[in-house]
Amino acid sequence: MLSGDNSGRDGAGEQGLMDASELRSGLEAVRAAASSGLAVAGDEAGVDALRTELLGRSGRLTGLMRQLGGIDPAERPALGVLANEVRNEVEAAIGQRLNALRSSGLSDRLEAERIDMTAPGRPVRVGHLHPTMTVERDLREIFHAFGFEIFEGPEIEDDWWNFEALNIPPDHPSRDLWDTLYVAEPGSWEAGSPRPAEDGSILRTHTSPVQIRVMQALQPPIRAIMPGRCFRYEAVDASHSFEFFQVEGLVVDRDTSLADLKGMLEEYARAIYGEGTATRFRPGYYPFTEPSVAFDVACLVCGGPGCPACGRTGWITILGAGMVHPVVLRSGGLDPDEYQGYAFGMGIDRMTMLRYGIPDLRLLMSGDLRFLEQFPEGR
Ligand code: DAH
Numbered sequence: 001m002l003s004g005d006n007s008g009r010d011g012a013g014e015q016g017l018m019d020a021s022e023l024r025s026g027l028e029a030v031r032a033a034a035s036s037g038l039a040v041a042g043d044e045a046g047v048d049a050l051r052t053e054l055l056g057r058s059g060r061l062t063g064l065m066r067q068l069g070g071i072d073p074a075e076r077p078a079l080g081v082l083a084n085e086v087r088n089e090v091e092a093a094i095g096q097r098l099n100a101l102r103s104s105g106l107s108d109r110l111e112a113e114r115i116d117m118t119a120p121g122r123p124v125r126v127g128h129l130h131p132t133m134t135v136e137r138d139l140r141e142i143f144h145a146f147g148f149e150i151f152e153g154p155e156i157e158d159d160w161w162n163f164e165a166l167n168i169p170p171d172h173p174s175r176d177l178w179d180t181l182y183v184a185e186p187g188s189w190e191a192g193s194p195r196p197a198e199d200g201s202i203l204r205t206h207t208s209p210v211q212i213r214v215m216q217a218l219q220p221p222i223r224a225i226m227p228g229r230c231f232r233y234e235a236v237d238a239s240h241s242f243e244f245f246q247v248e249g250l251v252v253d254r255d256t257s258l259a260d261l262k263g264m265l266e267e268y269a270r271a272i273y274g275e276g277t278a279t280r281f282r283p284g285y286y287p288f289t290e291p292s293v294a295f296d297v298a299c300l301v302c303g304g305p306g307c308p309a310c311g312r313t314g315w316i317t318i319l320g321a322g323m324v325h326p327v328v329l330r331s332g333g334l335d336p337d338e339y340q341g342y343a344f345g346m347g348i349d350r351m352t353m354l355r356y357g358i359p360d361l362r363l364l365m366s367g368d369l370r371f372l373e374q375f376p377e378g379r
Pocket residue numbers: 205206207208248249286288289319320321322343344345346
């Protein structure tokens with residue numbers, strides 16, 4: 001049974017020395033272990049472990065092949081052939097199983113990550129401008145085309161900028177505590193006894209203070225518009241709000257006249273309301289202009305005969321204007337003997353209501369998407 005002559009060399013060790021039939025059944029057992037093991041190996045790691053167990057350096061098949069040397073030389077060739085056959089078969093089966101696992105993993109992934117290129121796109125919700133900002137932007141464009149520069153000023157001003165510089169005397173009604181929103185002195189609100197800030201900070205009641213800033217910053221000739229948010233202590237109703245928008249205009253040069261003001265504003269009315277729009281000037285009063293005018297256009301709703309929108313007068317006042325008062329020029333650092341100018345101011349909220357037929361100012365302030373989404377043209 002044992003030739004023994006190679007027993008020291010082959011180191012078959014633990015398995016002890018085998019005879020031919022033991023070796024044959026050992027090889028068959030490896031073949032069987034491969035096919036049953038592969039049948040249950042569910043992933044690549046499982047197959048790798050099986051490969052190591054059967055074919056690895058100290059695996060079962062390697063151990064058996066080491067026994068070959070000790071086999072009866074008559075049986076040896078046939079067993080050698082069988083051992084090689086088993087090795088090739090097991091290797092092939094393992095390779096096949098790995099391929100199958102890899103490709104099924106891939107197809108699972110492809111399925112999970114499938115993108116249907118033919119599916120219809122989901123609409124992207126693009127926001128749009130608030131209607132008031134659409135109107136403001138139109139005004140910027142019109143005046144820009146007329147050669148006006150655009151400036152913005154701070155929303156918090158103090159008494160000097162908002163009133164004094166604009167020739168508004170202390171007893172003027174617009175300085176009334178009930179018209180102006182005062183910034184509270186720090187701490188006084190929290191202490192339960194709010195009082196106006198000692199530094200005189202208020203929320204600007206109009207965009208007119210920006211005129212002063214522009215005059216101080218620029219040298220004439222000046223042509224500027226100044227859009228912005230304004231605040232007043234108002235009870236909110238269909239046509240009033242504590243917060244609203246204005247556009248201020250200012251033109252200053254050596255010999256600017258009332259005729260320039262009239263020509264400019266008529267041109268503006270045609271640009272925004274159409275060529276045939278009828279206009280008129282009426283005398284008005286503002287502390288910061290002298291003389292002052294109110295500028296009307298034929299009612300945009302009824303076109304003249306009179307309706308509720310125009311108070312049955314057939315006219316709608318779209319802005320106030322006038323020649324810049326010498327006191328105001330001086331506040332801006334300009335010499336009234338050298339320069340004259342005209343100014344105008346208009347409310348954008350009312351323009352927006354007229355343009356879109358919006359009946360209540362509160363809708364503009366609401367932030368209600370059901371309302372806002374009706375004005376998608378502002379981009
Ligand atoms: N500041 C005025 C207001 O709030 C609007 C205004 C009127 C501005 C006449 C002007 C102007 O520049 O000349 O009602």
